[in-house]
Structure formats: C-alpha cells, structure tokens
Amino acid sequence: MATFLYKLGKLAFRRRHFVALIWVALLTLAGVGAASAPTAASSSFSIPGTEAQKAFDLLDQRFPGSSADGATARVVFQAPAGEKITSAANKAEVSKTVAELGSGSKQVAAAADPYAARTVSKDGTIAYASVSYKVSSMELTDTDRDALQKTVDGARHSGLTVEVGGDALQAMPETGATEIIGVAIAAVVLVITFGSLVAAGLPLLTALIGVGIGVSSITALANALDLGTTTSTLAMMIGLAVGIDYALFIVSRFRAELAEGRDREEAAGRAVGTAGSAVVFAGLTVVIALVGLAVVNIPMLTKMGVAAAGTVAIAVLIALTLIPALLGYAGKRVHGRKARKALAAEAKPGTKPETNTKPEPKANMGTRWASFVLRRPVAVLLTGVIGLGVMAVPVSSLELGLPDDGVQPTDTTQRKAYDLLSEGFGPGFNGPLVAVVDVKHSQDPKDAVARVAKDIAATDGVRTVTPAAFNQAGDTATITVVPSYKPSSTRTEDVVHAIRDKGADIKADTGAEVLVTGTTAMNIDVSQKLNDALVPYLxxxxxxxxxxxxxxxxxxxxxLKAALGFLLSVVAALGAVVAVYQWGWLGSLFGVEQTGPIMSMMPIFMVGVVFGLAMDYEVFLVTRMREAYVHGERPAQAVVTGFKHGARVVTAAAVIMIAVFAGFIGSSEQMVKMIGFGLAIAVFFDAFVVRMTIVPAVLALLGKRAWWLPKWLDRILPNVDVEGEGLRDATRGGDDAAADDEGDRELVRV
Incomplete structure (x- = not known):
C-alpha cells in the first residue's frame, strides 16, 4: 500500500492543477445541488420491529390521514390568580385568541376551541387549544411563527398567562459563535505547531472543502433520502475534526521529509506513502464504526452514520490527493521563515542517504515524557486506569430517555407550557399513551374494546382513560391513556409494560390485539432496542x-490493548456526560440549564464515533513506533522514537478535535450539545490518558512481546507495508530483535 500511495502522492504533486480543479468542481457541483434542492421536511422517525412502530403502521392503514406529519402547537391558557378560565371575560378572550390562531396563517389547518373540545382542567384554571398546521415544523416560515407569537403576545396583554408547546415554534438548530471559536482555536494550534501560516492554512482549507462537499451533498439529498437536520450537523462535526487531523499528519510528514533533504516531489510522495497509509487505516476504522450503526436497525441512526462516514471518506481522499497537490503550490513555505533559513544553511546537494544507525535523537517534550513513562510503567499504568475508573463511576446511575419539552430551559415558553399542562392535567398528560385495539378477528368488537378500556383503567399508574374511538370500518379502536407520572419516569415505563402484559391475556380471551404506542412508548422501545443492540454492535x-x-x-x-483502552475512555466519557447533563455538575459552565435523562442514542452513538476516533490516535502514534521497530530499533527505543516524531502532532490533532467538538456545545439543540460535549471529553481521555500514557506504559511492560504474531497468522495476513519498507533507498541492516528488555531499560535510563 505504501508504494501505491507513494506513487499517488507524486502524481497528485505533478498534476496539481488538474487535481485542484477536480476538487473545486466537486465542491461547486455539490453547492449547486444543495442550493437547488427542495426544502427538506422534518425527518421521519421509525423503529422497525417494535410494538410502538407496529401500532403506528396499523394506524396509518386503518385510520388513513389521521397521522399527519404537520406541525402542531399547544397554546396553554392560565387564568389570573383567584379567577377561573371559564369566567365570561376569560372565556371571551380565549375564544378570540383561538379565532386569531385559526386565521393568523395560511398554513393553519385547524385550531380547536378548548371549551368545545373540553380541554379545561378540573379546577377550571387552565385550558389549552390545539393548533395543527398543513406543513411540518421545518417547512413553516418565519412569518408563520411570527403570526403565532404575535397572537400569543396579544392574549397576554389581557392578563392571562399564555404559553406555547409543540413543535410549531421549533426552528432550525443553531450552533452559535462557539462553533466558530472552535475552528479559530484549531487555527491557532496549527500555527503554533507548524510555525507557518501556509502550513497551518492547508489543513483548515482542505477540511472546509471536504466538509463543504459532504454537507452540501447531504443537503441536496436530504429531501429524497429523508435526512434530518441533525445528520448534516453530525457530518460537519466529524468531517471537520478528522479532515483537519488527517491533513495535519500528511503536512507534518512532508515537512519532516523536506528537513531530511529530499526534493519537494519526493517528499510529497513519501509523506503520502507513509503518513497516508496511517490515514487510510485510521479513516477505515472511523467508517467501520459509523456504518456499523446500521446493525441497530433504526433508520435515522443508520442515515446519520452513513452520511458521516461518507464525509470521513471524502476527508481521506482529500488528504491523499488534494494535500500533496496544494503542497506543490506551497513548496518550502510550509516551513516558517526561520526554519527555511536554517534548512538552507544546512542543505547539501542530493538526497541524504538513510542508514540503520541513527544519531541519538535530540530530547523534546515527547521523548522526555516517553522516557518518564518507560521508567515507571506500573505506576503510570495504575494511575491512568484508576483515574478513568473514577470518572466512569457515574455510569452506574445512567438514566436513558429521549428529550421532550421537560428538558427545555425553564425560561422558554415550551417549558412553561409543559409545566402548566402538568399542573392542570397531571404530569403524565405531556406524554399520553395510545392503545390501538385491533378487533378485526374478534367476534364482538365493542365488547372486546370495552374489556380493554376497563383493564387499562384498572392498571396501577393510569390516571385517566378516554372513551374508545373506532375507525369507519369498525375493526380498530384507539384509547388514549394518561399515566400518573411524567413521560421520562421509570414508573411510566412500568405502566407501559403492565398494559402490554394485560394485552396478552385479552388476546387469548377475546381475539383482540392491544398495541401500545405514542411518543412515550416509542421512547421506551427505542431505549430497549438500543440496549439490546449494544453488545452485537460492539x-x-x-x-x-x-x-x-x-x-x-x-x-x-x-x-487488543487498543480495544481495551478504548473501552476505558468511552466509559469514562459516558460518566462525564452523566455527571454534567444528568447530575448537573458544572452544568452552568457547559450551558446546561436543565438536567434530565441522557438521550437513549448517546451510549451506542458514542461507542461508534469514539471508537473510530480513538483508533485514529492509536494508528498515528503506534505506527511510528512500529516503523522504528521494523527498521531495527529495540522496543523501548521504538517507543521513544514514536513519541519523538508523533507526540507533538498527535497532541495538536487532539487539541484541534477537542476544540471542534466543544464548539458544538453552544448548539440550541440538546442532542447536538450533548454529542459535542461527549465527543470532546472522550477525545481528551483517549488521546492524553490512554494513548499518551497507558499505551507506552503497556508497551514498556510487554517489550518485544508487544509485536508478537504467530507465524501461521503472519502468513495468512496480507502485508500492507504501512511502515513504508518498500520506500527505503538503502538495504535494511541486521535484525536487532534479539536485544533483550534490559537493554531497553538501559536506553531509557541514558
């Protein structure tokens, strides 16, 4: 592989005008496609194989047109203290407001009067009006939302408390200035690392081109493939981070090759042949982890993973082709002015010959740290493992759920509406269950449905049960069930399971099939499905x-060590997520205004993404160690050499990735905010604790055994030549593998 990539790098360098033109054309094509694509509707959410989804599908079939995808608004009214919402004055004001809601926008399909619909609380202080729209929340314009908000503001002047729930006011998620700050921090780190604006600008430029192509392609296909807004945000987040990192490694190796006296074309070829091999395999691990999300069998999660994997693949291709092309334009300007002068003073004609005997490397921060770890491997290993173990403790109290208006900041109208409905109609009113009764094979449909309603009403934790509503054919009925507990409560989950258990007995007695669905039941099924899929996915x-x-x-x-280290970092990162977003520790620092359950998708999503990113640093850092080892260095010396060449670059790459992910913590969408924090803290743990600390400690303890491979397996595995052995000009020297570990320790002491 190294030889092929070497030739590819040289070809891209020589044909740089053609390569640059191709990528600019692809970016333009994707941009035009995104600009001309129709506005994407809100992504549909389905979970095949669950009872909740089966019930939704049955409703679509037996109640045609009932499950519209239009936006909804639930306008909640509360009378002033000491008054009733049913008083003549308040009733007139509410009715007037409902009439304005119905005529305020052309997209309004209906606005239900709370007095006619009997949506008034028992104490007569709170009522709500349901407003339905013809289009989804993503298709509503600012004019439509302004009309709704203006009507609500007008009603507040009468003295009523008026708040709005539902998704009608839900706008496109915003990331705010923190995303830009993250990119700015990445730029500063690149300038410090390279000491050259040109070298720092290349990774940023190519990463933005890759993300532009990826996100534009997703936008262009969003309507056709039913992709949600979170899909493009995730692709941008991961694509930007890996795009900068992959380019960083290629540019760093190019600078190192130039410093050894090679001409620019040869340096570009060798940079792609060596560092590019690591980029390919690092990218493959990320792609495998993201595409592997398909095993969960949740279409939305699959689409998110595949779209992000596509963006990562683009980042790899750009690193292998566009980077060497742009290096052709930059030339020796990838070094700072002082470095260029120093290199010119030391330059000699021709290419420096390579030898197996290298001078003792000049100590830098990486070599000093590696030497420290190799002198005290047991203490360092225990410190790292125990530290991550402590961070993982909060995982024991992990609570999973999907966000609703109950986790919105307390000053938002959605949260206020949620609290008012809980006060007036009970905490379970915000997450009602829907029992779908299929009586197609029942001898007495009405009697069967009556039996279902009676049994559900007698279930512990059920507050109210509405009368059954039959479809026109009379073979299916729906019953709305309001639990006594809030939607995210584990007791509500017990209620759902209890109703489903009773459904089995009812079917045996009457032939009627009872299916429980609704948003709350769907959330419960999602959590269960994700938990069941975690082990197979891993x-x-x-x-x-x-x-x-x-x-x-x-x-x-x-x-094996890489996989175990990943498990440590991902569990510790989940512990940090629980501590911040569920317990509220340092919540104000990370913009957490309201704690709540962790999103059901978070554990399996973090496992997938963090595993791919964790393997990046494993490949980049340990590949240099492997390269030094196969070229004749002893195991401990190879570790020091790997840190000498890779520690600074890996540190810069990790800081950049952390900055990019942390930039999304400022998003207005809870899911994006939580993912941004989780990935940032996971990269921190994995890069600095696992890869920089635990890995060298384990390698020091293993010595030569770390590179052991059974001979029969060595014959079976393909030789991809990641170390670039085929690129060496000189014949490799003798085999130093016979050196013992005592010699390694002696080297470290020296």
Missing amino acids: ALVVGLAFLLLMVVFRSVLVP
Whole structure:
C-alpha cells in the first residue's frame, strides 16, 4: 500500500492543477445541488420491529390521514390568580385568541376551541387549544411563527398567562459563535505547531472543502433520502475534526521529509506513502464504526452514520490527493521563515542517504515524557486506569430517555407550557399513551374494546382513560391513556409494560390485539432496542477493527490493548456526560440549564464515533513506533522514537478535535450539545490518558512481546507495508530483535 500511495502522492504533486480543479468542481457541483434542492421536511422517525412502530403502521392503514406529519402547537391558557378560565371575560378572550390562531396563517389547518373540545382542567384554571398546521415544523416560515407569537403576545396583554408547546415554534438548530471559536482555536494550534501560516492554512482549507462537499451533498439529498437536520450537523462535526487531523499528519510528514533533504516531489510522495497509509487505516476504522450503526436497525441512526462516514471518506481522499497537490503550490513555505533559513544553511546537494544507525535523537517534550513513562510503567499504568475508573463511576446511575419539552430551559415558553399542562392535567398528560385495539378477528368488537378500556383503567399508574374511538370500518379502536407520572419516569415505563402484559391475556380471551404506542412508548422501545443492540454492535465494530489493526501492526497484543483502552475512555466519557447533563455538575459552565435523562442514542452513538476516533490516535502514534521497530530499533527505543516524531502532532490533532467538538456545545439543540460535549471529553481521555500514557506504559511492560504474531497468522495476513519498507533507498541492516528488555531499560535510563 505504501508504494501505491507513494506513487499517488507524486502524481497528485505533478498534476496539481488538474487535481485542484477536480476538487473545486466537486465542491461547486455539490453547492449547486444543495442550493437547488427542495426544502427538506422534518425527518421521519421509525423503529422497525417494535410494538410502538407496529401500532403506528396499523394506524396509518386503518385510520388513513389521521397521522399527519404537520406541525402542531399547544397554546396553554392560565387564568389570573383567584379567577377561573371559564369566567365570561376569560372565556371571551380565549375564544378570540383561538379565532386569531385559526386565521393568523395560511398554513393553519385547524385550531380547536378548548371549551368545545373540553380541554379545561378540573379546577377550571387552565385550558389549552390545539393548533395543527398543513406543513411540518421545518417547512413553516418565519412569518408563520411570527403570526403565532404575535397572537400569543396579544392574549397576554389581557392578563392571562399564555404559553406555547409543540413543535410549531421549533426552528432550525443553531450552533452559535462557539462553533466558530472552535475552528479559530484549531487555527491557532496549527500555527503554533507548524510555525507557518501556509502550513497551518492547508489543513483548515482542505477540511472546509471536504466538509463543504459532504454537507452540501447531504443537503441536496436530504429531501429524497429523508435526512434530518441533525445528520448534516453530525457530518460537519466529524468531517471537520478528522479532515483537519488527517491533513495535519500528511503536512507534518512532508515537512519532516523536506528537513531530511529530499526534493519537494519526493517528499510529497513519501509523506503520502507513509503518513497516508496511517490515514487510510485510521479513516477505515472511523467508517467501520459509523456504518456499523446500521446493525441497530433504526433508520435515522443508520442515515446519520452513513452520511458521516461518507464525509470521513471524502476527508481521506482529500488528504491523499488534494494535500500533496496544494503542497506543490506551497513548496518550502510550509516551513516558517526561520526554519527555511536554517534548512538552507544546512542543505547539501542530493538526497541524504538513510542508514540503520541513527544519531541519538535530540530530547523534546515527547521523548522526555516517553522516557518518564518507560521508567515507571506500573505506576503510570495504575494511575491512568484508576483515574478513568473514577470518572466512569457515574455510569452506574445512567438514566436513558429521549428529550421532550421537560428538558427545555425553564425560561422558554415550551417549558412553561409543559409545566402548566402538568399542573392542570397531571404530569403524565405531556406524554399520553395510545392503545390501538385491533378487533378485526374478534367476534364482538365493542365488547372486546370495552374489556380493554376497563383493564387499562384498572392498571396501577393510569390516571385517566378516554372513551374508545373506532375507525369507519369498525375493526380498530384507539384509547388514549394518561399515566400518573411524567413521560421520562421509570414508573411510566412500568405502566407501559403492565398494559402490554394485560394485552396478552385479552388476546387469548377475546381475539383482540392491544398495541401500545405514542411518543412515550416509542421512547421506551427505542431505549430497549438500543440496549439490546449494544453488545452485537460492539462485537461487530471492535472485531472488524481488531482484524484491521492486526493487519496494520502485525501484532495480536497491540490491537487488543487498543480495544481495551478504548473501552476505558468511552466509559469514562459516558460518566462525564452523566455527571454534567444528568447530575448537573458544572452544568452552568457547559450551558446546561436543565438536567434530565441522557438521550437513549448517546451510549451506542458514542461507542461508534469514539471508537473510530480513538483508533485514529492509536494508528498515528503506534505506527511510528512500529516503523522504528521494523527498521531495527529495540522496543523501548521504538517507543521513544514514536513519541519523538508523533507526540507533538498527535497532541495538536487532539487539541484541534477537542476544540471542534466543544464548539458544538453552544448548539440550541440538546442532542447536538450533548454529542459535542461527549465527543470532546472522550477525545481528551483517549488521546492524553490512554494513548499518551497507558499505551507506552503497556508497551514498556510487554517489550518485544508487544509485536508478537504467530507465524501461521503472519502468513495468512496480507502485508500492507504501512511502515513504508518498500520506500527505503538503502538495504535494511541486521535484525536487532534479539536485544533483550534490559537493554531497553538501559536506553531509557541514558
């Protein structure tokens, strides 16, 4: 592979005008497609194989037109203290407001009067009007939302408390200035790392081009493929981070090759042949982890993973082709002015010959840290493992759920409407259950439905049950069930399971099938489905990546150590997410205004994304160690050499990725905010605790055994030449593998 990539890098360098033109054309094409694409509707949400989804499908079939995808608004009215919402004056004001809601926008389909619909609380202080729209919330214009808000503001002048729930006021998620700050921090880190504006600008430029192509393509296909807004945000988040990192490694290796006296074309070829090999395999691990989300069988999650994987693939292709092309334009300006002068003073004609005997490397921060770890491997290993273990403790109290208006900041109208409805109609009113009764094979449909309603009403935790509503054919009925507890409560989950258990007995007695659905039931089924899929997903992703890393490192123990280190970092990161977003620790620092359950998708999503990103640093750092080892260095010396060449770059890459992910913490969407924090803290743990601390400690303890591979397995595995052995000009020297670990420790002491 190294030889092929070497030739590809040289070709891109020589044909830089053509390569640059191709990528500019792709960016333009994707941009035109995104600009001309129709506005995407809000993404549909389905979970095949669950009872809640089966009930929704049955409703679509038996109640045609009942499950419209239009936006809704629930306008809640509360009378002033000491008054009733049913008084003549208040009733007139509410009726007037409802009439204005119905005529305020052309997109309004209906506005239900609370007095006619009997949506008034028992104490007569709170009422609500349901407003339905002809289009989804994403298709509503600012004019439509302004009309709704203006009508509500006018009603407040009468003395009534008026708040709005539902999704009609839901706008496109915003990331705010923090995303820009994240990119700015990345730029500063690049300038500090390279000491050259040109070298710092290349990774940023190519990452933006890759993200532009990826996100524009997603936008262009969003309507046709039913992609939600979160899909493009996730693709931008991951694509930007890996795009900068992959380009960073190629540019760093190019600078190193130039410093060794090679001409620019040869340096570009060797940079792509060596660092590019690591980029390919690092990108493959990320793609495997993201595409592997399909095993969960939740279409929305699958689309998010595939779209983000596509953006990562684009970042890899750009690093292998566009980066060497742009290096052709930049030339030696990738070094700062002082470095260029120093190199010119030391320059000699021709290419410096390579030898197996290298001078003792000049100590830098990376070599000093590696030497420290190698001198005290047991203490460092225990410190790192125990520290991550402590951070993982909050995972024991992890509560999963999907966000609703109950987790909105307390000063928002959606949260105020949620609280008013809970006060007037009970906490379970914000998450009613829908029992769908299929009586097509029942001898007495009405009697069967009456039995269902009676049994549900007698279930512990059920507050109210509405009369059954039959469809025109009379073979299906719906019953709305209001639990006594809030939607995210575990007791509500017990109510759902209790109703479903009774449904089995009812079917045996009457032939009627009872299916429980609704948003709350759907959330419960999602959580269960994700929990059931976690182990198979881990087995698939970790197994494939283990095989891939075995091919890269020609070792059994190094991939095993990489996988175990990943598990440590991801569990510690989940613990931090629980501490901040569920417990509220340091919540104000990260913009958490309201704590609540962790999103059901968070654990499995973090496992997928963090695993892919964690393997990036494993590949980049350990590949340099493997390269030094196969070129004749002893195991401990190879670790020091790997840190000498890779520690600074990996540190810069990790800081950049953390900055990019942390930039999304300022998003207005809870899911994006939580993902941004989770990924940022996970990269911090994995890069600085696992890869920079635990990895060298484990390698020090293993010594030569770290690179052991059974001979029969060595013959089976393909040789991809990640170390670039085929690119060496000189014949490699003798085999130093016989050196013992005592010699390694002696080297570290020196």
